[in-house]
Amino acid sequence: MNLFKKITIVTSVAAASFCGYAQAQDFQWKEGKSNGYTYKYVTNDPTSARYYKLKNGLTVILSATNKEPRIQTYIATKAGSKTDPASHTGLAHYLEHMLFKGTDKFGSKDWAKEKPLLDKVDALYEKYNQTKDETKRKEIYKEIDKVSGEAANYAIANEYDKMMSGMGADGTNAFTSFEQTVYVEDIPANAVDKFLAVQFERFRAPVLRLFHTELEAVYEEKNRTLDDDTDKVYDKIFETLFPNNNYGKQTTIGKIEHLKNPSLKAIREYYDNYYVPNNMGVIMSGDFNPDEMIAKIDKAFSYMKSKAVPEYVVGQEKPISSPVIKEVVGPNPESVMMGFRFPGATTKDARLLNLIGNMLTNGQAGLIDLDLVKKQKLFNAYAFPYVLKDYSVLILQGRPTEGQSLDEVKTLLLQEIEKLRKGEFSDDLIQSIVNNEKKSIIQKDEKYSSRASILMDEFTSDIDHKASLEYLEEISKLTKKDIMDFASKYLQNNNYVAVYKKKGEDKSIVKVDKPTITPVSVNREDNSPFLKKIQEMPENTISPVWLNFDKDIEKSKVKSVDVLSVKNTDNELFRLYYYFDSGKWNNKMLPLAAEYLQYLGTKDKSSEAISKEFYKLASSFNVSAGNEDTYVSLEGLNDNFDKTADLFEDLIKNCQADEAALTAYKARLKKARANAKQNKGTIMSGLRSYAQYGSQNPFNNVLTDAELDALKAEDLVNILHDLFNYKHKILHYGPKSAHGVASSLTLIHKVPATLKEMPKSKTFAQIPTDKNKVLFANYDMVQAEIFWVRNADNYNPELSPTISLFNNYFGGGMGSIVFQTIRESKALAYSTYSYFGQPNKKENKNMITAYVGTQADKLNESTTAMNELLTTLPKSEQLFETAKSGLRKTIAAERITQDGIIFSYLSAQKLGLDYDRRKSVYDQSPKISFADINTFHDNEMKGKNYTYCLVASQDKVKDEDLLKLGELKKLSLTEIFGY
Template sequence: VEIRKYYNKYYVPNNMALIMSGDINYDDLIKKIDKNFSYMVSKPLALYDPAPEKPLTQIQKVDIYGPSAENLYIAYRGYAQNTRQSLLLDLIGSILSNGKAGLMDININKQQKMLRANAGYNSMKDYGVFILSGSPKAGQTLEEAQKLLLEQVDLLKKGEFDESLIKATVANIKLAELQGYDNNDVRADATMNAFIQNRGTEWDKTLASTDAMAKVTKKEIVDFANQFFINNYAVLLKHKGEDKSIMKVEKPTITAVKTNANEVSPFTKTIISSPIKPIAPKFLDYKKDLNFGKAGIADVIAVQNTENGIFRMGYRFEMGSYNYKLLPYAAQYLAFLSTDKYSAEDISKAFYNLACNYNINVGTEVTTVSLSGLQENFDKAVALLEDVLANCKPNEKALEDLKGRLLKSRENAKLNKSSILGGLMSYAQYGADNPFNYGLSNDEIKNMKSSDLIYLLHNLTNYKHTITYFGPKALDAFSADIAKVHALGKDFTPAAPMKKFVYTTTDSNKVYFADYDMVQAEIRWVRNAGLYDPTNAAKIGLFNNYFGGGMGSIVFQTIRESKALAYSTFAVYSSPNSKDKENSMVAYVGTQADKMNEAVAGMNELLTVLPESDKSFDLSKN
């Protein structure tokens, strides 16, 4: 009854919004909206008006215990959306932590004083929350990590930060907005949030907030920080240990529910029977849609961006950690290195001031050096990136700190149930010689040498790679520009052979257990299923829709909805990411430990005998 009252009170036409973004004929759309929704009649609506929260006057501490790794959060109550205070806190969040040049980035992350540290502000309708968070490194207590985080707030309150951070932050926010509003989901979400927060009445403030931020002075930030950051925060300390306060209940009897997933409601029938214009698929034509050229001996693939002034460039290498185990560690090491011209801190600040981002992503088989930002800063950003790669210098202290963080991260991974489950999956598919285990041992990490890592970085662009570019410049102009700064020899250096793994063959059922202290049980089934065949793509998609890939599937409806044996479940025929790898049949049940036996039996039954439902099969096709 109360649910129905709530529905009737708030689910009324004058409390709704239709939000669409995309390739739409708006003149035609508004007529359809009027035709199909004009029957709705406005109803009395009393909007929710909460009582103001009581002021927080002291520090509140919460201790949580569990088997996973330690971390901490410090939270301050903020202000409502579109207020001056929230705008200042947004800006302060970036001054403290922006991934490159914030106080925490330079003073903690760059110096590796913690495993990680960051800060940020989340503004909501009535209040906001400003959060400092982090994870301690090996041998560091949560209290020591908390002290480090609060020290950065003290520096802010004293005004010990570069005023240029304000201008750079605004430039980076504008860049993020340009990139984000290219995406229809982002546009729709922004509109939806504006409706939720103020019914769209302050949309002009939302759009003008970045320009308003540009006018903020350092003095205003310091004055506000001293008023806001006082001893009235909440601190949450997550400890590794046993929670003594867990309460248990008796397991209830569960009766299977008859589901109606194979039934079609009148509403669904109306949608399915509605006439629609067939959508012609538009496939990428590599000969027409991509432009191919050369920059020295490197191939160039370019597409001109005619929408805005943003560029994205990459150096793509067909090699990765399967070729060089040290390569991912070299990429991490680079973040802490200086050159003859710049310190590591100066490099981070320079990229932030240019509103440009660079990243080295080392995969198992592919490595990408990517650079993106405003085209007006392209030349400076590329020159800086090339200087960093070619002239980075060893830093022995940074390497020792990195080794410590890597070893601590490994210890934390042993406490992470998802990481453990991933290791079991890899072992099941490949045996003892598997991708999960293929990496440096702890002893090998301890014995890593700067000279080996620096050699990989200095010689990275000597290996064969393709240059990709999406930006305002045409192919010829870009190729000419990049050739000036991206110096290449006459021939590429051949890469070391790539490590290959052998798939296991399954001739009998095998079970692998990993002990983990939790009240849940996570179970996966996996079987290798032969090499990829593109002619099976449509059948695989249909099978996954029907059997176990969605909420209406046989697996979900049987295991979760009918028998209540899982909080999450699926079963899919998974295709690999390259044609020389095998497909796999994968199933999963996440459940309570006391339901494990029933859940395993239920999934085994479905995997052994495929239930047939003509209605569900037809729905899966649609």
């Protein structure tokens, strides 16, 4: 139930255009008939998608795959913020929230008594909406709060979430964007009948209950966007690119004045207008028989009646004839974002925009990758296509290095655009992109969830699936001149919008003020007859599948190095890892060397040439050094396994020190370190590490400024040259057998007779949480972010079943005690949770964490509410049984596959286990009673000390309030970051 982030939309919509096939194919729309239903399909479609149109106009798209006993489902409406009424922006989004509240059949324990009160709330909101006098508005709101509280006595909060959780559903959520509102579930394959019964009822006649508390959650969501400079930049660039189109005139979350003046009447009108079958789609991918599934869906949704949808008039934009420059200010690091306008998603030019995005940024061999990132001319830079229905946008963004102006950033980005117009790019770049898209197609087809996402985005954007499948063949035929002509048509020096994100205080921010809300009843112990009916519906049993590490993992050796391998029998992809059980704690320079490698070449090849060669092979590499683990990962097509491994071995063994690259890298590191101090999320990570380990902790275990200045290129290169001389393992997932991997790597991966031990690791001991403390960091923000941290006892595997069930019940989802109490009942936060975390190594301690992100003026109420829950565990037998059932069903339908098997094995080893730990949770959880988890709660949480990690504006919180929580320590950024 979230505002779908804009950058995510780009990824999924763009991905739809990559859904092609690995070889040139003849794609044609055909018609098929089966089980009494007619459907359309595209020949040679790797997703085998069937397109049905039911009698009432409902679109159903089914893509069957039986790799896992689960189904990804989307119920999508072609309506989003662009179809919001101009007088009620944000309406589509908060309607999305309300569609979790139930109907007259569920979500209520006495509809006959609840309805008159809800009708009264409706009337009060209309009166509130039309009243201008603030004194009278406050009086009306008091009455809204009073009557809403009375109505809540008959409401059953989160009953939808209880039903889905009880089925073993995962990822229960929804999102709203410009032109789509989508309801998301990932369900076990045996829960289809229950799922469809719930969705039938959900969309039949939604009731807008618990509205004023949910609207407060939307207020919180709005305030979170006010603290996010990236959101503000996107809003500004769309506002400027689209002054006439609703992409720019309306934001998804809406205007503050509209959020403050909601109309339930307008919400119902919107629902009646847009939530009609001819404007909706049901998209599923997973383990099912499509002939059986379409009949079930038809039966569930045939009650819906087709209806004309209000005409949407596309706001037409005039061409941009001169650059338009805007500014946004805020506490985050400076940047430049640029946007060029393109035609909408259904056009050929929008498909070609995806190619342009890859030519500029593909992570390895794009123009921006090679010219600006590898050469470190900018701190970072990228480009990507933002494909929407009315119009599309090419977005470019760059961050300056130290001392660089935003004008210089913009100029460097424009120079890369000019290279497209002039044809100053490699002749084989287009073919390399085609090769990598072929690999991408295989990757996307691996998971049922990605299939469903692609098909859903195509549906809401009206993209022709056949055209998407033909994309590879389409771009394969393009010439350099075609690209130059295309760039000259759309990408000039004068037809763009640029937003300069500058450092400063945003004085234009007007937060949504906190209304007075009396906590409402959530009636945890009550169940509607409908919920009982769903629970009693029969379902086939899904038997869990446990890992057997001895059987599931093939083993071999390359001299003294162990090879652990899982065979890929599905496709031609491989993933290869060199794994070191050591990292930054052994050598603080290891992460720096790992990152420095991307800027280095060998005696025979430049860094740019190596990147191009990897990209031509449709392969890639990454070196990642964490605190206690280091991974060198290679991935690509199996046909290129030997070439990929050999290319990387040559690079790491023969990379040459580059002083110029190091000088630029040091400057980037210093800029990155400065930027980190301007990021509230990173600051909070530092506070949490401080709470766990004290003043000297893993977060600030970094080089000092003096050590960084003294760093030499030879020091880093020597670390890289010597890396494979240390003890490590080889991990592999791919078509080769373990023996085949060993045979190939014996010739490529040179292993010395004796492998060395890494330098002794620095140890960080978790400190006792011996008293209540507050660690405070000042940040210019509207909200306050609070984490509770407590180091508990040492790891005990016997507690895993109790902990898993406790987390499911207490703080792990929208149906949990924490979410129900703090958000649903008290409207104190948009996001809140709590969990009891077990460590990843048997020597370490468990950790208790709780979180609330809230308005600063709700700090006292929010901390009190969470502390009450940490002190006394509310009892709900119904919720407890739902948590227990859902936990077992989720585990039963889970399949750990591919290289996940190897990583599960390594994780088990660190915990001293030689078995799949999920089995004990599955077997033991039925025996656990509420009394058991209540005892666990009392032993681990009640009356315990906590460290409160708080990031907020010092102007919006009071020291006396913080001192009530515990001993107050205000940390400087130097104390937090170590530099």
